Amino acid sequence: MTDIRPGSVTLKDLAAELGLHPSTVSRILHGKADAARGAAAPATAQRVRDLAKKVGYSPDPQATSLRTRRTHLLGVIVPRLSDLVLAVMYEGIDEAADDANYSTFVMNSRDDTAIQRRKMEIMLSRRVDGLIIGDAHLDGDILTDLTERKVPFVLMNRAVPGFASATCDDTLGGALVAQHLWDQGHRVVSVIAGEPYASTAVDRTHGFVSRFRALGGTIPESAIVWSRFDTTGGRTAADGILRDEDRRPSAIFAVNDFAAIGAMGAANSHGLLVGRDVAIVGFNDTSLAAQLPIALSSVRSPMLDIGRVAVKLLLRVINGDAVESVQLTPVLCVRDSSDFAWAAS
Amino acid sequence: MTDIRPGSVTLKDLAAELGLHPSTVSRILHGKADAARGAAAPATAQRVRDLAKKVGYSPDPQATSLRTRRTHLLGVIVPRLSDLVLAVMYEGIDEAADDANYSTFVMNSRDDTAIQRRKMEIMLSRRVDGLIIGDAHLDGDILTDLTERKVPFVLMNRAVPGFASATCDDTLGGALVAQHLWDQGHRVVSVIAGEPYASTAVDRTHGFVSRFRALGGTIPESAIVWSRFDTTGGRTAADGILRDEDRRPSAIFAVNDFAAIGAMGAANSHGLLVGRDVAIVGFNDTSLAAQLPIALSSVRSPMLDIGRVAVKLLLRVINGDAVESVQLTPVLCVRDSSDFAWAAS
């Protein structure tokens, strides 16, 4: 390992040491097919590379990007990193960015428009090469601004019509759940739908509802409860749903695992055994789902891949290429929370 | 808002527009008490500031740090951001860094020494002003290297003797749990101890064991099971513990909420009702704990504050000040999972 702090030795130092000009050293170390272009004699090139390695030379990215106008920095904005779903997607980003020699800033917007704008400005003032937006609201105002300002960006997790995004096929995911619950014989169902400004919430709900109706079922509007995405939101929503004596559903679809966990808690408080008295299905198949005391059925979305794809798309946008949105395919994982065969045993 | 992309207008542009020299503009916009030092006439200063705001001038951070040798960038390394505990701490960091006009890189090391080193090199090659290390291993090899290389850094979450850190008082936290379980009448207890290279695991376990013994209890070494920090790790560990017919504990302390959740699942599989047949207590009081179907008792650690304090400490280190480690105080939150009064009712 280099045991000195990066930055202690510059291109000029290397050049001086070897009696060369900095530009020559630069070409040797960073030139692409420069070797063919007669950049330097092979022997010299080797001397340079050897010394560079020996003294642990690492180019100053600030200087480089001052000159090249590229920072190799990406900005990532998410509602909150403490949302496991986004955290996992970020791991995918981290990995893919790393592979492409980019580094990333992440910031939390708490889904607050003012904060979104502020954080975006911070990232832009840092001169990021592009933005991955994980907290897009369906109204898309901010996105229109960004487009006008010619900032390269892509959406992740949540889609907005007209902008490139990397998402899960949420409509399909919702449909899978509807099919499953229908097959299990459920005819009275409710949806904990999430935040109406998020495409994830809207699409999953829509996919669920339309499939359920297509199968011949009925879902009144009142059975669709919009809520926060976290456990508390899920609990509150489920509380409301279960309190209604006139229409007590035998199954609840929560568009998010955390909301589902909250709903499980609520069911419990109402004296209902999840998986026997009421079925509950979540979304994302976060690592917790399978491990809960009563294992939670959930739609597995390829979160890591979504992050990775987002980076790939963004790099293409930065390169000036046109890109299309990517929708990754979800898979339903049925577990005890909605498996009546288990409850019957 | 500025509706142009930052970077489109430079100091030189401003100067030219106003018939001033760039250096004058620089002093006006960024000088501290320069006003007093006769930097510019008040009227001129105002003209400059007005124009800067009007055209949305924002200084190029690359150029600035090339000159000042300060990047206003902090590097944060965590085992994985998908660990809710670290994610929340990072939110604290994000917030505090933002307040101090710093931006942060976060990277995941998966607690793998090779990756830790690699990510650190990446951050250093980005010329971060300092590092917050959230994945320190007790052996501290990497930390010694960093110290020798004179890189400013502080530890977070996990402590290592001899280095400044921002942590929870884990020993106290463990002791609180021991006292609670003892008071509830538990005499046969087990510990799911976490990873032995993490101070969090070691200290919580140690705090627990020594208090329990001080109270007159016995805990054989075999009752302490080291495990991964996640749900799967907790489940496996608890499985082993509960399988032992000769010594079935009436209470289990898991040093981490996720491990505790896994343990709850295991208890369930063994036909035990958590809170009645077996008490389980976790650590960190993550947002899930209170919302679980059976609410989980847990030691609340001030995660957000730990992140904030880490930033404050680091900024002091960067400034060349000497700093002392900070230990924040945890609080025990008793819930159904270890409240026998509830189970009795």
Place this chain on the structure above:
DNA sequence: GTTTGCTACCCAATCGTTTGGGTAGTGAGG
């Protein structure tokens, strides 16, 4: 014996800021 064409380099400008060191111009004091 020029010309041509390489090879293997060097030169200098440039990116946008910062900062130590000037310097005109003005008014007051001696």
Place this chain on the structure above:
DNA sequence: CCTCACTACCCAAACGATTGGGTAGCAAAC
């Protein structure tokens, strides 16, 4: 009238890398 101290600026050299455009030296071709 000269000096002195301000005020309100300007100048130029950095910081570390990149890059378009040279150029010296040498061998082969004409």
